[in-house]
Amino acid sequence: MDDFPNFQIPSTVETPSVCIDLRLMVQNIDRMAQALSTKNVNFRPHVKSHKSLAVARRQIAAGAAGLTTATIGEAEVFAAGGFEDLFIAYPLWLTDDKAVRLRALLERARVVIGVSSVEGAENLVAKMRGDARLGVLVEVDSGELRTGATSPEMATEVANAVARGGLSVRGVFTHGGHSYAGSGAVAGAASDEARTLLGSAAALEAAGHQVETVSAGSTPTALKSAVPGVTEERPGTFVFGDRQQVALGAHPADSVALFVAATVVQVTGRQFVLDAGGKVFTKDQPKTVEGFGTLPAYPSARVERLFDHHAVVVSTGRTMPTIGEKVAVIPNHVCPVSNLTDEFVVLDDSGVEVDRWTVDARVQNR
């Protein structure tokens, strides 16, 4: 059994609530910042895991060079919150409306955007008409088979289309998400990230592009793909950790910093039911974990069924909670959990509530 923290839930917390252990979160940020600093690689955490200005401020204070977002909407929230260096790591298809928003964003922050195809590049340059403020990174696929150019030649064609349209190519990025297949896949995915990035960067340079940024990113691979030539890492989930990261060997169980506080509303035999369901946890269930959550106080219990507002937990252990008891549940995947709450309850390491933080960029999917 993994040794998760023994979270305490203060009486001020009504359930269901999403709670953060502040000391563990700060420790997670500091560890990642220091490890990347030692490797001389920029730290540009992805905000999608927390969506909170309060958390991002601590990431910048720890040495992050800027932030990564997935959408213009997230970037707008963080720019309005005073963050001035943003990478939208997504091959957005710009409409007129999104181009207007992107230009407004460039008034208040340095913004870099992703592009993954010649068509996407042609659309981007048509909408942004040579706006020299906007930086562009070409996305390359390093084995996830999702988005990105699939060869150095294709990456070069995309970069050429960007430059032809008068926008500024700054380099390449990738996401080696095939690391999530299992702990045995992480090292290979990290190596794929580095090899693909360096190959594409060399191809772009050979075609006359200036490559400033060579950016890799995922929590499992962040420290492994940070080899010479890679300039930046974009992990997100490390800030809190979750069951999936622990299963991948990418986060120590004892520094998972986020949990859901729930109340036992019924006990029947070896089964109990919690007042938090898929609308709190989502039904995210990676192949690497069983069930929908772990209860540190009841290590033999597993969340077996999840409904919109109920979690059905089955225990094989000797101790059972009593009805009305508040329990901590560590979710499978923390990113969608952050997106499903308006606030985080922030606790100190003795379980006392010290703050509430708004999830500022919640549901900013556009």
Place this chain on the structure above:
Amino acid sequence: MDDFPNFQIPSTVETPSVCIDLRLMVQNIDRMAQALSTKNVNFRPHVKSHKSLAVARRQIAAGAAGLTTATIGEAEVFAAGGFEDLFIAYPLWLTDDKAVRLRALLERARVVIGVSSVEGAENLVAKMRGDARLGVLVEVDSGELRTGATSPEMATEVANAVARGGLSVRGVFTHGGHSYAGSGAVAGAASDEARTLLGSAAALEAAGHQVETVSAGSTPTALKSAVPGVTEERPGTFVFGDRQQVALGAHPADSVALFVAATVVQVTGRQFVLDAGGKVFTKDQPKTVEGFGTLPAYPSARVERLFDHHAVVVSTGRTMPTIGEKVAVIPNHVCPVSNLTDEFVVLDDSGVEVDRWTVDARVQNR
């Protein structure tokens, strides 16, 4: 292949957006209201599927007797919106804070709450101290094995504990959610609902309780468990329908009224990627459907992989979308989708945008 509507996406809609076909939604509401009226059963739709005052107004206008919610927070939103007859169909464990909120709610609406255990009843009466305004329904489990008394004797004990504490027992309710196992399970689950409810209602009456309300509820079973003696049905999902309901035979494919509008951001061979992922669809994947969504315009395509902000779609058909194209996707399960957006884009039957509705009770999980 099921014959889903051929949704049109107007140019005013940026992606990702959650869109409603107004004509089909109104048709769904009217059909359910009329069918239940014919059976002389009250119609008390569950708001968790839409969480929107604008939708609830149409349900009341069509003849709904009141609304069902899952949480006090949802009930607060609908009471503030002018709805005066609310059933919180959940065995809530009341804290002092929740009791204060429930009393405030009783100032503005008739409220009935669920209870499923003697301990829950004792806690409820201790917190609500004989407040005669509050009605209580005893939850009985009809085969879902989730919450509810598991025998007429236990239901009677729960009712006795409520009455002993000076609160008003009004009847019994159940949710035959085992209907979701597959289309072959629906008739049996409906029959289980009716039999369990009538047995428990008889036991409560024999013990001297006045049973006014005998309430069943789920979209698949709503019309099948509405037998004499059952006074109320609480379907939710019928308002929009989704892939799961179609697979269960509980909703005609051609009257599914909600879809997600997404944009194709990359095309690679037989695969394309959409700008909407698990943060729009959730990763809800019932055993009764394959993949994470259906595209009516590309019936041979299936959403095979879902990330936070990407959907990877694989097609075996002859036609493929082009990059930048907007496509409609019908989700597996509509309730969590409504909870992940701030607004619905409302379209008329020629695909023209006619309104935007707020998802008023979004993330009201407490």
